[in-house]
Amino acid sequence: MTDKLLMIVNDPAFFISHRLAIAEAAKEMGYETHIATMDGEAVSSITDKGFIHHLLPLSRSGSNPFSELFSLFSVWRLLWKVKPKILHLVTIKPVIYGGIAARFAPVKGVVAAVSGLGFVFVSQGIKATLLRKVVNFFYKLALGKKNLRVIFQNPDDCAVLTGFSIVDRNKAEMIRGSGVDLNLYSFMPENMSQTPVVCFAARLLRDKGVIEFVEAVKILQLRGVAARFQIVGDVDLGNPATITPAEIATWRDEGIIELLGYRKDIGELFTNANIVTLPSYREGLPKVLVEAAACGRAVVTTDVPGCRDAIDPNVTGLLVPVRDAMALADSLEELIQNAEVRQRMGIAGRALAERAFNIKKIVQQHLDIYSKLERASNCE
Template identity: 75%
Template sequence: MTHIFLMIVNDPAFFISHRLAVAQGARKAGYKVHIATMDGEAVKLITDEGFTHHLLPLSRSGSNPFFEFFALFCIWRLLWRLRPDILHLVTIKPVIYGGIAARLAPVRGVVAAVSGLGYLFLSKGSKATLLRKVVSFFYKVALGKRNLRVIFQNPDDRDLLIGLGVLDPDKVEMVRGSGVDLSLYSFEPERLDSLPVVCLAARLLRDKGVLEFVEAVRILYQRGVKARFQLIGDIDPGNPTTITEAEISTWREEGLIELLGYRKDIAKLFTDVNLVTLPSYREGLPKVLVEAAACGRAVVTTDVPGCRDAIEPDVTGLLVPMGNALALADGLQLLIENSVLRQSMGAAGRALAEGEFDLRKVVQQHLDIYSKLERASNHE
């Protein structure tokens, strides 16, 4: 008898970039794999992979309660139709809505992937505090199913939800990131015959530290540091912390940073740079830092949950305080001007990627969790 596997992800593009290999691994393990997402161009890539796709009325924002309840109802209806043996929920809305629906539907085992607690848990003020209490309540309901495991990418997010009384510690699983295909992200020596190239590759959001990066570049130019600086990524109108078109235009006119926009060829871009930075405010475990390590590139990142878990401090990269452009500039300058240290950290980063971030290892960790849930459901 073929077992049914259903993965629900908000964004089909995120599924392709971060969870495709896991779904392929589940299929290879004998599951009939279904993927459910909101609409988007990447849906065709999902069906081209041979997976059965289901369209859900999910949205990245959620201001209309009737629309959100309808999304929850559609997930519940899908669960009753498929009756999955394993339900894997990825990103905040699928985790909450799918977790609640799974308590009211014939689902044998649930995996909830908390890949970062996101914007809401960074925000301050009374409104944000109230929203966190509401979201924490829904997390507690969603994660209450007995045969359920919650995957965290860093211990801070795990400890936060346990500390809030949202989660039973016995349900916790730790998987260090989404993994990287080491055959695609090869380690090639840096080019040392031209100006060092420093890049930040991320969605252009304030909480990715983009403004601190721009200010750090200005500081380095004032100091006379010789390097090229690249910003790789696009604005995200659906996110309240997005950089604006006006800011992009200002930076373009300023001419200090090369604005490359959204790119898919990150492996090649990292091969052509000398140093990668991500001054983010909070992450699950950022894939871009894993990719940098796989390419043998040293990094400068912030001492915050997720980012610090993606490196070995002072071995594969440097940690600087969050929101501090001056400290970021100091860290970048140190590695721009010290090629020996930079290359040593890059080599150590590749070793870290081979030991901890190999995609095959990450996929197997997921399959082991599925097997654990299957065994538990057989004993119920």
């Protein structure tokens, strides 16, 4: 009988952008590969690639307890239907619901990918503190299966969950991000004849640092710094930290930033840019910075978990304090004014991508974990 792999991801578009290469490699290895997601336009892309797709009633921000219980039940029912040899869970709700359901279903081995501790862990206040306690409790329940591995993208997130005894240290694995196809994101020298272009690319969430970026642009405008500034990305109305359409309309009216919206041609945009920035509050290991490195672009990002792990500080980019628009403006100005430093950092960034972020290496690390879980289940 063919072994089955079931990968559960909230968003089908996220699967395509961040986990497709792993699923394709598993399929080539002989796994009967199943993908379960919420509904979305990218579902057709999943089925077109020959995967068996299952719809789940998941939402990224749902707070109705009855809906969430139904989501948990639906995951449990799917596990009994598929009976996977390996269950691969990606993003917070699949990790929690899938991890809990797997303890009461015929699943041999579980991979839980913690791709950043996210909104719950960067928010402040009493409500956020209480929510973290609840999430920690469910994480501990979900990650308690014996034959399980938890993939972390940076050591800080690993330290948080192992420090609270949520994850046993011998179950923790470290993989630096989702990788990048070095053929699709190729190195091209900067266009030195143009006004320097600074590109911010991310979902338009407050915890991505978009407000600080806009403030930094205004500071640089007042200083008379000659550069073009771009925001690539769209609002995410399913996330409580989203930027509002009214704020975007204000920025458009101010006319100092080019608002490009959601784009699929990130590699081309970075090739046409000179600097990439992501002043996020916390990440797993941001794919956008990996893509910037592959394209050979200098980076300015924040000295926080995930972001600092995506660069070699002062070699491939600069680190700034989180939530500090002035420091962000200073570092952006430093690179805008110094093409030689930018180019040196870009060359070093490409070398970093080849050394640490090659998609082939990242995929193989995942397949090795699958094999490790299979061997453990055969010994039971």
